[in-house]
Amino acid sequence: MNELMTGQTMVLYTLQDQTLDRARVEDQQQSLDRFLAAVERPAFRMADIATRNPDDALDIVQDVMIKWVQKYSDKPQDEWRPLFYAILNSRITDYHRRATLTGRLFSWLGNDEVEQVETAPTSAGPFEMLSEEITLDRFLEGLDELSTRQQQVFMLRTWQGFSVAETAKMLKCSEGTIKTHLSRATEALMKNIHQETEHVNKDKQDNSDD
């Protein structure tokens, strides 16, 4: 009789454990789904801007999602976002390295290898020249002119709001390098937008003169 009761108790404990395990797995899945739903679209845009190829960008984001889930999803939730973006940017850098090897890379990536620690002085000129009216197309064209590293730094710092220290950790370089890249990226971006705006305005003027 005692043996029968012990057996029943063990079965109950096992069932309880299984129910708790299932609930824990479902809860974890929901958390993962919520997190990935929040980061997937900015991640895709980041990869799309860096690769200029939506299909490659999708592949990269999918790889990053799977790698992140399998390797880092058991980390504390406050570490999820930096880890995800670190993998994403590592994957983007890897993409460009491969492209360099296969000779598909454009000359504008040449600036990437230069690491300058000192902060470049930022003149107030471009800010003042810039009109409040910046369209999305003009902004994206300006962003496209930047090196991959400058794009990464600009988007991580300005758009995603990561600190200098976090960005440096994600891109595996010094904080000084991040500051330099950000300063130069911002300046170059504004110049590009300004030039583009002037070019468009000149075209408009020419057309109205005709």
Added chain:
Amino acid sequence: MTEEAFNNKAKDLLDEHVDKLDAATLSKLHQARNLAVESASNSASTSAGKKLPAYSGWAGAGAMAASVIVGVVYFNQQPPPLPAIYADPVQQAAAEEIELMDDLDFVAWLVLQEDDLNHVDTST
């Protein structure tokens, strides 16, 4: 425009760029996310499986051991020995004789043929 205003503008524009993603891309991203979450549940069930009695593990190990034994036996197998009757030359010959006796009608026919030929030869 100040640097801060520019940064805010840049942030707004990038957010706007995200909002403009087309339905096909959103659908593909959704699929990619599901795939990733599924891979998490698979690895979770694998790790949960470690708590279960290692029955499946033993079964797999047993199956592998059995296949190894079968393989070793199969490849190391010597050609089957001949039946004892063929091992001794004498017995082998005896066996041939027995076979010949089995075909006794044919032997008898041969003898008769030889006899007939002899008859013809002597008569001529």
